[in-house]
Amino acid sequence: MIELYYDATPNGRKILLALEEMGLVYTTRWVRLDRGEQFSETYRALSPSAKMPALVHHMDGETTTLFESGAILVYLAELSGRLLPADAAARARTLSWLFWQTSTFGPAVGQATHFHSYAPAAGHSDSYAADRFAKISRNLYADLDRHLSDREFLTNALSIADLAVFPWVRVARGHGIDLSKFPHVTRWSEGIASRPSAAVKPIPDDRDVPFKTYSAHADETWKTLFANETGGW
Ligand SMILES: N[C@@H](CCC(=O)N[C@@H](CS)C(=O)NCC(=O)O)C(=O)O
Numbered sequence: 001m002i003e004l005y006y007d008a009t010p011n012g013r014k015i016l017l018a019l020e021e022m023g024l025v026y027t028t029r030w031v032r033l034d035r036g037e038q039f040s041e042t043y044r045a046l047s048p049s050a051k052m053p054a055l056v057h058h059m060d061g062e063t064t065t066l067f068e069s070g071a072i073l074v075y076l077a078e079l080s081g082r083l084l085p086a087d088a089a090a091r092a093r094t095l096s097w098l099f100w101q102t103s104t105f106g107p108a109v110g111q112a113t114h115f116h117s118y119a120p121a122a123g124h125s126d127s128y129a130a131d132r133f134a135k136i137s138r139n140l141y142a143d144l145d146r147h148l149s150d151r152e153f154l155t156n157a158l159s160i161a162d163l164a165v166f167p168w169v170r171v172a173r174g175h176g177i178d179l180s181k182f183p184h185v186t187r188w189s190e191g192i193a194s195r196p197s198a199a200v201k202p203i204p205d206d207r208d209v210p211f212k213t214y215s216a217h218a219d220e221t222w223k224t225l226f227a228n229e230t231g232g233w
Contacts, residue, residue: 101161
């Protein structure tokens with residue numbers, strides 16, 4: 001049995017998309033980030049830095065517990081034999097884009113989201129940080145757009161790398177990106193959005209597009225996630 005510890009944010013969505021695309025059977029365990037459920041001792045035993053997603057796999061009397069979305073995607077790809085090529089070079093090319101997402105793109109657009117959406121909604125302003133992360137994000141979208149200008153997917157076929165980047169692009173407005181300026185990213189993103197896997201929503205999705213609710217949840221979210229001395233961003 002596979003248990004996905006999930007909330008409707010881009011990092012959670014990657015894993016949901018992968019499980020659906022791979023046709024794996026799983027159960028969703030909702031981790032309410034807005035309520036701080038990630039900080040419980042039980043959850044920290046699964047994910048040491050109290051971050052979602054986490055995955056628990058029970059098989060043949062063994063239990064595998066994983067955190068970090070990139071590692072979870074690779075594990076699921078190997079388990080299912082899908083969305084990660086076996087050939088060493090093709091596999092490494094896929095991992096290049098996966099690592100690009102988890103170590104370069106994700107952290108940058110995550111900070112851009114903080115300074116573009118969360119901070120202003122809670123009455124904080126830091127225009128230097130906002131401008132810096134906006135510029136870095138624009139440049140990364142330009143890199144992605146250039147790469148996708150002559151291909152359907154990030155590599156030869158749909159892979160875990162596409163599934164890692166896609167959910168972040170779907171919330172581009174939250175990090176201040178105007179997708180109309182990146183036509184190849186838009187075309188690629190619409191292609192993935194039209195797949196049945198992208199329509200699956202295992203939990204109520206009022207937080208699905210977080211930037212819509214930044215103002216509504218500003219006080220609560222700020223205290224839970226950003227003013228917490230023992231965890232959170
Ligand atoms: N590098 C991690 C990032 C995970 C992450 O930042 N998760 C966020 C939600 S998208 C989270 O759990 N935030 C809650 C918190 O920081 O308290 C991964 O790729 O899994």
